[in-house]
Amino acid sequence: MAGAGGGGNDVQWCFSQVKGAIDDDVAEADIISTVEFNHSGELLATGDKGGRVVIFQQETENKSQPQCRSEYNVYSTFQSHEPEFDYLKSLEIEEKINKIRWLPQKNAAQFLLSTNDKTIKLWKISERDKRPEGYNLKEEDGRYRDAATITTLRVPVFRPMDLMVEASPRRVFANGHTYHINSISVNSDNETYLSADDLRINMWHLEITDRSFNIVDIKPANMEELTEVITAAEFHPHQCNTFVYSSSKGTIRLCDMRASALCDKHSKLFEEPEDPSNRSFFSEIISSISDVKFSHNGRYMMTRDYLSVKIWDLNMENRPVETYQVHEYLRSKLCSLYENDCIFDKFECCWNGNDSVVMTGSYNNFFRMLDRSQQRDVTLEASRESCKPRQVLKPRRVCAGGKRKKDEISVDSLDFNKKILHTAWHPQENIIAVATTNNLYIFQEKVN
Amino acid sequence: MEDTKPEETNVEEQKDEEYKICPEKLEEAKLKSKYPHLGNKPGGSDLLRKRLQKGPKYFDSGDYNMAKAKIKNKQLPAVQTEKTEITGDHIPTPQDLPQRKPSLVASKLAG
Numbered sequence: 175m176a177g178a179g180g181g182g183n184d185v186q187w188c189f190s191q192v193k194g195a196i197d198d199d200v201a202e203a204d205i206i207s208t209v210e211f212n213h214s215g216e217l218l219a220t221g222d223k224g225g226r227v228v229i230f231q232q233e234t235e236n237k238s239q240p241q242c243r244s245e246y247n248v249y250s251t252f253q254s255h256e257p258e259f260d261y262l263k264s265l266e267i268e269e270k271i272n273k274i275r276w277l278p279q280k281n282a283a284q285f286l287l288s289t290n291d292k293t294i295k296l297w298k299i300s301e302r303d304k305r306p307e308g309y310n311l312k313e314e315d316g317r318y319r320d321a322a323t324i325t326t327l328r329v330p331v332f333r334p335m336d337l338m339v340e341a342s343p344r345r346v347f348a349n350g351h352t353y354h355i356n357s358i359s360v361n362s363d364n365e366t367y368l369s370a371d372d373l374r375i376n377m378w379h380l381e382i383t384d385r386s387f388n389i390v391d392i393k394p395a396n397m398e399e400l401t402e403v404i405t406a407a408e409f410h411p412h413q414c415n416t417f418v419y420s421s422s423k424g425t426i427r428l429c430d431m432r433a434s435a436l437c438d439k440h441s442k443l444f445e446e447p448e449d450p451s452n453r454s455f456f457s458e459i460i461s462s463i464s465d466v467k468f469s470h471n472g473r474y475m476m477t478r479d480y481l482s483v484k485i486w487d488l489n490m491e492n493r494p495v496e497t498y499q500v501h502e503y504l505r506s507k508l509c510s511l512y513e514n515d516c517i518f519d520k521f522e523c524c525w526n527g528n529d530s531v532v533m534t535g536s537y538n539n540f541f542r543m544l545d546r547s548q549q550r551d552v553t554l555e556a557s558r559e560s561c562k563p564r565q566v567l568k569p570r571r572v573c574a575g576g577k578r579k580k581d582e583i584s585v586d587s588l589d590f591n592k593k594i595l596h597t598a599w600h601p602q603e604n605i606i607a608v609a610t611t612n613n614l615y616i617f618q619e620k621v622n
Numbered sequence: 623m624e625d626t627k628p629e630e631t632n633v634e635e636q637k638d639e640e641y642k643i644c645p646e647k648l649e650e651a652k653l654k655s656k657y658p659h660l661g662n663k664p665g666g667s668d669l670l671r672k673r674l675q676k677g678p679k680y681f682d683s684g685d686y687n688m689a690k691a692k693i694k695n696k697q698l699p700a701v702q703t704e705k706t707e708i709t710g711d712h713i714p715t716p717q718d719l720p721q722r723k724p725s726l727v728a729s730k731l732a733g
Contacts, residue, residue: 195730204730226729251732264685353674372674400670422670454646455653455660506645509652614731 184548185604186620187567189560191245193230194613196558206609208596212276212284215600218246218607219286220614221271225255227288227341229299246616250299252341255290267292273358275367277380285344287367291354294369296345296380304332350376350386357407363414370407370419377431389437390419390429405520406466413472420477424461428488444475444486446493456508456517464520469529470601476532478523481505483534483544498544498551501536503574503585516590524599535594538583539610540570556594556608556615566620 195204203224210219218230231249258267269290277285283300308330312318353371360367368377368389375390390407394400402423410416415431427440448457460480468475474495477484481502484494500521504511511517516537523534530547544551553570560567573582596609604619654660 193731195733203727206731220731222729222731224729228729228731248732251729372670397671403670403673452644452646454644455650456646506649508646508649509656512653513656612730 187543187554187604187606187617188620189562189565189567189615190605190618191616192558192561192613193228193616200612204612206596206612206614207270207272208274209598209607209609209614210274210276210286211598211600211607212286213278213601215602215605217249217276217284218598218616219274219276220609221254221274221288223268223270225253225257225269225271225290227252227254227271227274227286227297250339250341252297254288254295254297255293258292272355275358275360277360278364280364287358287360289355289358289369292348292351294347294350294355294358294378295343296347297341298344299339299341302338302340303334303336305335306330307333345380345383347378347383347386350378356405359407359409359417361409361414362412366414368407368409368417370404372403375404375407375417375419375437387435389417389431389435391436391438405463408466408468408475411468411470411472418466418468418475420463420466422462423458424463424479426463426466426475426477426486442488442491444491444494446484456512459512459517460508465522467523467525469525470527471529474529476523476525478521478534480517480519480521483523483532485532485546496546498532498542500534500542501540501572503572504537506574507585511590514590516593519593520595521593522596524597526599526604527602533597533599533606535597535608537590537593538588539592539594540572541594541597541608554617556610556613556617558613564620567617 194206201224203222203226205223206220207223208219208221211217212219216232218232220228220230222228228251229249230246232246233244254271255269257269259265260267267290271288272290274286274288277287277296279285283298286297286299288295288297307314308328310319310324310327310330311321347369350369351371351374353373355369355371357370358367365381366377366379368375369386370376370390373391373393374388376386377389378386390404392402392404402421402425405420405422407417407419410418416428417431417437418426418428420426424445426444428442428444429437430441431437433439433441448461463477463479465478466475473488475486475488477486477494478500481504482500483498485496485498487495508517521535523532525532531543531545533541533543535541536553539556540553541556542551542553553572554567555570571579571582572588573579573584575585578584592610594608594610598607600606606617608615608617
């Protein structure tokens with residue numbers, strides 16, 4: 175009834191699929207580092223710490239069994255990045271895929287950008303379902319025929335073959351970044367994209383790999399004066415001249431590339447005023463924005479900091495229009511979260527197709543659905559214990575203190591090693607992909 | 623002296639109230655009692671520079687020999703666990719070289 179893209183409490187979420195190994199002994203390479211649907215939602219890509227990309231494809235729906243929603247099955251997998259070594263600095267360059275972004279589809283092939291800390295690559299994923307047979311100079315297995323034995327000519331023909339999906343690197347955009355790349359974003363012009371590291375943002379043309387324009391540079395002349403770094407950046411979904419970047423100090427800057435070539439001066443600065451009496455040692459750390467995402471309609475943007483999700487109206491810079499607490503009960507645990515480094519965890523967030531609901535992850539494999547239109551929220555869990563087909567997910571509750579009710583879990587029992595940092599929402603349907611450490615869960619709206 | 627006394631108690635009371643209302647400040651006090659050397663600017667350049675240098679540092683014979691020459695009689699610093707130290711300053715020794723990565727295999731998600 176809610177139609178495409180609705181969510182929150184109208185929608186009941188049920189388990190659809192889980193990908194990945196069951197065993198608890200997780201190899202580092204298997205840690206999922208990014209999840210992204212393509213523009214139609216037909217393809218779902220994941221990247222991991224081992225530099226590998228796995229793409230799943232939604233099977234075309236089985237009309238005779240409408241309650242059996244289409245499943246995502248492996249479509250292609252390839253090694254995107256390999257570990258490298260910077261000899262000058264004696265530093266290893268991790269092959270971990272930080273981000274994957276799909277290009278809008280222009281022809282039969284699919285294209286995506288994947289990046290590690292230093293290098294962005296454009297991958298072409300294409301299908302091959304026929305092959306040429308009947309060459310004159312070669313045998314079917316590829317060996318060359320002895321020319322003397324050829325007495326007749328034949329015309330090679332294409333014959334059908336089993337579908338083969340090939341991934342090939344079409345462009346490698348290297349040496350553009352001194353610091354670690356945290357974001358890439360394809361422009362609405364479909365010709366350019368930006369890549370952001372801790373201190374700089376570059377703009378590239380998808381066809382040109384040997385040149386890149388620096389559009390933001392916040393590196394101070396003296397590194398001792400460094401006070402903030404860039405944490406995320408994104409192009410506006412419709413305005414090709416506009417992009418935003420967030421900082422470790424909790425600010426977001428919107429820049430207009432028509433104003434100047436170097437966008438060091440922002441067009442808009444989004445910052446919520448802080449109550450100075452509430453300031454603590456942790457204030458700045460927990461205000462650091464880990465993700466920024468424009469709404470699909472381009473009128474709002476969402477930011478995620480350690481404890482909350484904020485929705486900003488692009489026309490109002492002085493405060494967000496909506497603020498949602500993700501896991502406020504952690505505020506009284508900040509000391510231990512600082513000691514175990516969890517306070518630096520970078521959670522992502524995402525919008526549903528019609529911008530009415532937003533989703534973000536938390537600890538203990540919990541994730542949160544925040545319904546903007548109904549002003550309601552729910553906490554769900556990605557767990558192997560709720561893995562029966564079409565099993566409806568039960569809401570979870572955390573007990574912050576005092577007497578723990580039945581079915582509640584106390585803050586001290588939360589597993590802080592089970593983090594959901596990466597989630598994605600299908601652009602049109604109520605299908606979500608939630609990544610735990612090494613498993614990918616797919617949940618769908620319950621269909622009656 | 624007597625004039626300032628009531629003010630002092632008021633400030634103390636205020637601090638207590640602050641801790642009650644503001645769990646963050648309570649947590650800050652906990653942290654400071656565990657790490658007295660912690661500076662007051664957590665988001666400052668130290669933390670950021672540590673972040674910018676992320677990544678394991680490998681053994682570099684040049685660095686290693688220079689460090690040995692400089693610190694003739696002192697022991698090379700052990701790996702620091704204190705939050706105030708920048709781990710990039712630690713010179714790796716041949717003994718603590720990280721393992722090279724194993725050969726690459728297919729992702730278990732595709733299995």
